Amino acid sequence: MPIVTIQQFPRDLAQKRELARRITEAFEEVYGARPESVQVFFQEVDGEHWARGGVMGCDTPGD
Amino acid sequence: MPIVTIQQFPRDLAQKRELARRITEAFEEVYGARPESVQVFFQEVDGEHWARGGVMGCDTPGD
Amino acid sequence: MPIVTIQQFPRDLAQKRELARRITEAFEEVYGARPESVQVFFQEVDGEHWARGGVMGCDTPGD
Amino acid sequence: MPIVTIQQFPRDLAQKRELARRITEAFEEVYGARPESVQVFFQEVDGEHWARGGVMGCDTPGD
Amino acid sequence: MPIVTIQQFPRDLAQKRELARRITEAFEEVYGARPESVQVFFQEVDGEHWARGGVMGCDTPGD
Amino acid sequence: MPIVTIQQFPRDLAQKRELARRITEAFEEVYGARPESVQVFFQEVDGEHWARGGVMGCDTPGD
Numbered sequence: 001m002p003i004v005t006i007q008q009f010p011r012d013l014a015q016k017r018e019l020a021r022r023i024t025e026a027f028e029e030v031y032g033a034r035p036e037s038v039q040v041f042f043q044e045v046d047g048e049h050w051a052r053g054g055v056m057g058c059d060t061p062g063d
Numbered sequence: 064m065p066i067v068t069i070q071q072f073p074r075d076l077a078q079k080r081e082l083a084r085r086i087t088e089a090f091e092e093v094y095g096a097r098p099e100s101v102q103v104f105f106q107e108v109d110g111e112h113w114a115r116g117g118v119m120g121c122d123t124p125g126d
Numbered sequence: 127m128p129i130v131t132i133q134q135f136p137r138d139l140a141q142k143r144e145l146a147r148r149i150t151e152a153f154e155e156v157y158g159a160r161p162e163s164v165q166v167f168f169q170e171v172d173g174e175h176w177a178r179g180g181v182m183g184c185d186t187p188g189d
Numbered sequence: 190m191p192i193v194t195i196q197q198f199p200r201d202l203a204q205k206r207e208l209a210r211r212i213t214e215a216f217e218e219v220y221g222a223r224p225e226s227v228q229v230f231f232q233e234v235d236g237e238h239w240a241r242g243g244v245m246g247c248d249t250p251g252d
Numbered sequence: 253m254p255i256v257t258i259q260q261f262p263r264d265l266a267q268k269r270e271l272a273r274r275i276t277e278a279f280e281e282v283y284g285a286r287p288e289s290v291q292v293f294f295q296e297v298d299g300e301h302w303a304r305g306g307v308m309g310c311d312t313p314g315d
Numbered sequence: 316m317p318i319v320t321i322q323q324f325p326r327d328l329a330q331k332r333e334l335a336r337r338i339t340e341a342f343e344e345v346y347g348a349r350p351e352s353v354q355v356f357f358q359e360v361d362g363e364h365w366a367r368g369g370v371m372g373c374d375t376p377g378d
Contacts, residue, residue, distance in 0.1 A: 001196060001197050001198060001234070001239065001291070002195055002196060002197040002198075003195070003196040003197075003255055003291070003293075004193060004194070004195050004196075005193070005194045005196075005322075006191055006192070006193050006194075007068075007104060007190060007191060007192040007193075007194075008190050008191040008192075008220075009190060009191075011220060013363055013371070013373070015219055015220060016363070016364070016366075016371065017366075017371050017374070018219045019215055019216070019219045019220065020366035020369055020370075020371060021366075021369045021370075022211075022215040022218075022219065023212055023215060023369075024366070024368065024369030025369060026208055026211040026212060026215070027208070029211075030204055030207045030208045030211065031197075031200060031204060031208065035368040035369050036367060036368040038367070038368065038369065039253070039255070039365065039366065039367050040365065040366040040367075041255075041322060041360060041364065041365055042364040042365070043106075043358075043364075044364070045104060045190070048076055048079070049079070049104065049105040049106075049107070050102065050103065050104055050105070050190065051079075051080075051083035051084075051087070051102065051103040052099060052101070052102050052103075053087065053098040053099040053101065054083055054084045054086075054087030054088060054098050054101065055083075055084075056076070056079065056080050056083060058076070059080070064133060064134050064135060064171070064176065064228070065132055065133060065134040065135075066132070066133040066134075066192055066228070066230075067130060067131070067132050067133075068130070068131045068132075068133075069128055069129070069130050070127060070128060070129040070130075070131075070320075070356060071127050071128040071129075071157075072127060072128075074157060078156055078157060081156045082152055082153070082156045082157065085148075085152040085155075085156065086149055086152060089145055089148040089149060089152070090145070092148075093141055093144045093145045093148065094134075094137060094141060094145065102190070102192070104192075106358075108127070108356060111328055111331070112331070112356065112357040112358075112359070113127065113354065113355065113356055113357070114331075114332075114335035114336075114339070114354065114355040115351060115353070115354050115355075116339065116350040116351040116353065117335055117336045117338075117339030117340060117350050117353065118335075118336075119328070119331065119332050119335060121328070122332070127354070129318055129354070129356075131259075133194075133230060139300055139308070139310070142300070142301070142303075142308065143303075143308050143311070146303035146306055146307075146308060147303075147306045147307075149306075150303070150305065150306030151306060161305040161306050162304060162305040164304070164305065164306065165302065165303065165304050165316070165318070166302065166303040166304075167259060167297060167301065167302055167318075168301040168302070169232075169295075169301075170301070171230060174202055174205070175205070175230065175231040175232075175233070176228065176229065176230055176231070177205075177206075177209035177210075177213070177228065177229040178225060178227065178228050178229075179213065179224040179225040179227065180209055180210045180212075180213030180214060180224050180227065181209075181210075182202070182205065182206050182209060184202070185206070196257075196293060232295075234293060237265055237268070238268070238293065238294040238295075238296070239291065239292065239293055239294070240268075240269075240272035240273075240276070240291065240292040241288060241290070241291050241292075242276065242287040242288045242290065243272055243273045243275075243276030243277060243287050243290065244272075244273075245265070245268065245269050245272060247265070248269070253322060253323050253324060253360070253365065254321055254322060254323040254324075255321070255322040255323075256319060256320070256321050256322075257319070257320045257322075258317055258318070258319050259316060259317060259318040259319075259320075260316050260317040260318075260346075261316060261317075263346060267345055267346060270345045271341055271342070271345045271346065274337075274341040274344075274345065275338055275341055278334055278337040278338060278341070279334070281337075282330055282333045282334045282337065283323075283326060283330060283334065297316070302316065
């Protein structure tokens with residue numbers, strides 16, 4: 001622990017890399033966690049597998 | 064919130080669209096939730112990534 | 127399958143009961159699923175364990 | 190979206206508040222996400238509900 | 253990794269301890285995983301937070 | 316229930332089959348669960364969707 005699972009729209013690798021770096025740094029600085037104990041999982045979801053307000057993402061103009 | 068995550072076999076888009084619509088409507092009518100606050104995620108799983116009774120889905124005749 | 131996991135604010139049992147009934151009915155009618163195959167899990171979260179916009183739920187006026 | 194779910198040992202509210210603030214800020218700065226679109230869920234787990242290396246947390250000296 | 257999350261009815265600590273031990277052993281023997289890399293999370297759910305077939309667990313005679 | 320969700324690196328089908336068999340057997344023998352009540356989900360994650368210590372899996376030599 002800690003285990004961080006992120007449900008998000010697809011992003012390029014450079015953005016995920018930077019986000020994982022910053023989230024892990026936050027755990028180190030706020031919790032005093034060892035960085036090696038922090039794992040981050042990215043679950044990327046497209047608009048055919050996600051709805052808000054009862055409408056699929058692919059049926060609406062973006063999020 | 065609410066966040067709804069569904070683990071299911073693959074379904075076509077029309078079925079997921081209708082299901083998301085009906086689930087969101089249930090939150091509105093039963094909880095009084097604003098529809099825009101309801102998000103539904105579909106995690107589709109095939110028979111090579113799911114087992115029941117210790118047997119992979121791909122090794123059994125359907126579910 | 128299907129497995130439905132709901133992250134939500136606490137609700138009373140009568141509301142959860144009605145929601146589970148309606149969600150299961152939607153799977154039956156839209157997917158043709160057997161009702162016994164549908165499981166619904168309620169994960170209730172209070173404002174000290176959830177944030178939106180970087181602000182904890184307990185620090186804001188409701189959701 | 191994005192939805193962030195954190196499985197962690199219990200922490201006090203001040204720490205969770207600061208962590209949620211920093212994680213949300215990272216999504217804004219790295220992804221250009223609107224802060225209101227970011228939700229963070231804290232799932233706190235004690236040593237009687239977590240094991241590593243096949244040993245329950247409550248049977249070992251800390252993590 | 254691997255991260256194992258178990259949604260189950262409440263069980264006593266001795267049972268969870270033995271289950272975690274056996275699951276971790278399976279990862280070692282089947283995958284060749286290092287035991288320290290295996291984490292198991294127990295999410296215990298009572299009959300007021302779970303439904304099957306559209307009926308809450310607390311409204312039916314057991315599972 | 317029980318529902319078991321495994322986040323792991325990709326493995327071949329034969330390994331997942333054997334792991335699911337052994338995990339289900341553990342629930343039977345330790346909890347006395349009926350095997351048909353046990354479902355196992357495999358969520359396979361590659362090194363572009365997982366980080367440890369703030370470093371993406373694809374940027375490090377294995378796990």
